[in-house]
Amino acid sequence: MTFSTLRKKYIDWKLVLLLCGFYLLFDVVMLVKMVYMRTYMAEGGKEFDWSIFLVHNVLFDYVIVVSYMTLIAISTKRFLNKNYAWSKIISIHVVFSILIGLIIRLIFDVYSILSGKVDVANYDLRETVNAFIYVLDLNFLIYFAMVFIIYTYYYLKQIKEAEKRHSKLETQLVNTRMKMLSAQLQPHFLFNTLNSIAVLTDIDASKAKDTIADLSDFLREILYHSDSSKISLDEELRILDYYLNILRIRFSDHLNIVIDIPDHLKVKQVPALLLQPIIENSIKHGYSYDHTNLDIEVSAKEVDGKLEIIVSNNGVTLDKKHGELMKEGVGLNNISDRLKNLYGNNFYFKIKNNKTGAGVQTVIRIP
Known part of the structure; x- marks a missing residue:
């Protein structure tokens, strides 16, 4: 089976665009929050670098999350086709929701090391774990919100196809x-x-x-x-x-x-x-x-x-x-x-x- 055939079979671009739109909305809300906090709640200290924030915390994060959720959407379609038990599906998604936080954190660390912003000798694994734990609940909620969108999309699509039949x-x-x-x-x-x-x-x-x-x-x-x-x-x-x-x-x-x-x-x-x-x-x-x-x-x-x-x-x-x-x-x-x-x-x-x-x-x- 060719890559083109696999892409048509497992990748639904409407769903991908829906996921992109949802996470874009999340990033917009986050940016508005950051602007407000930097304007009215900042108490001085270290200068905040907007360019680093936009590239690292928004752009990279956006690309990684959307790519990851596209893979989840493909997996979900296969789960539905194979009629896996709900207990198994939920367990898999819980593991995946934890992995996404780890993946994002590790990619950021690797990028920081390669770009010279962090020295390998001074790399602190504890700091990475702390950063991961700090956003664990948020990553969990975002992940399952997007999974909910994926399942709702496929469910409504199946209903429409059943209605047509x-x-x-x-x-x-x-x-x-x-x-x-x-x-x-x-x-x-x-x-x-x-x-x-x-x-x-x-x-x-x-x-x-x-x-x-x-x-x-x-x-x-x-x-x-x-x-x-x-x-x-x-x-x-x-x-x-x-x-x-x-x-x-x-x-x-x-x-x-x-x-x-x-x-x-x-x-x-x-x-x-x-x-x-x-x-x-x-x-x-x-x-x-x-x-x-x-x-x-x-x-x-x-x-x-x-x-x-x-x-x-x-x-x-x-x-x-x-x-x-x-x-x-x-x-x-x-x-x-x-x-x-x-x-x-x-x-x-x-x-x-x-x-x-x-x-x-x-x-x-x-x-």
């Missing part, structure tokens, strides 16, 4: 379920329409041919939109028109269907093949011996930023609740499932009796 799986699941529901729905259309054609064949062959043509166009539209979970309301109405032509021929003057939808709403997106099963349900349950002529109106309006579609009729009123109807009809239950897949709980779907006491209305409200 989860979102992708949900999308795949929704698409698969939509296709399954669509496959369930299309034969439902086909069987009912073919039954209508069979009846028309004995009554009027010419109308039967027209109905077959409408069915052909209708199926072509279904196939064209087979991979579309949502289409514009205008496209939905165009597809619906082929089905309505079949209904008008079959029911002749006993069925009147009115579409009342403003043009500006026709660009709104709706679930594909939404209206057909609702109208079919209105016809199926609307006719009776007392209601031989059926009027169906399809209307739409915008309510609180949502699209509200209402399909109402003047036929037989309901004697069952909405939940019971959902259990009985494949088409209606299919609509409910598709709305839930597309909008979660952010939709409204209700079948209820008209307030006038005559007929039923189906109300759908979607974003």
Whole structure:
């Protein structure tokens, strides 16, 4: 494995920049403190050399700490990949937190000796140990603060990656379920329409041919939109028109269907093949011996930023609740499932009796 590959695998430059930024902030706070102390708290004595302080105590320290913590970040990633026990990880970091102080102290001592500022013969190991012990607690806190940043960074990164995978799986699941529901729905259309054609064949062959043509166009539209979970309301109405032509021929003057939808709403997106099963349900349950002529109106309006579609009729009123109807009809239950897949709980779907006491209305409200 090449160095470039290893670098990409183990070094996350965003994390390195985050660590650099954190320690830079620490150094800025320290500099502000030193300026204040030298200005208001210094009581004379040995002259303070700012150049030595900035180079030795800030610049060298910064480079050493950031480099060291970059190595810790690489080690941490390996710890996470290998799933080490937390007791082992904490023990390792405690040792590393002590080592960083020793490393910084030794590098400073070596530099002082090489630069001639400290004579080897006069080197005092006790002074080095005392300096190390003096900042031991501070080094410990800084180290674990940066380790906390490292673990938080990797943890949040893992969460985001898990969310992306989860979102992708949900999308795949929704698409698969939509296709399954669509496959369930299309034969439902086909069987009912073919039954209508069979009846028309004995009554009027010419109308039967027209109905077959409408069915052909209708199926072509279904196939064209087979991979579309949502289409514009205008496209939905165009597809619906082929089905309505079949209904008008079959029911002749006993069925009147009115579409009342403003043009500006026709660009709104709706679930594909939404209206057909609702109208079919209105016809199926609307006719009776007392209601031989059926009027169906399809209307739409915008309510609180949502699209509200209402399909109402003047036929037989309901004697069952909405939940019971959902259990009985494949088409209606299919609509409910598709709305839930597309909008979660952010939709409204209700079948209820008209307030006038005559007929039923189906109300759908979607974003």
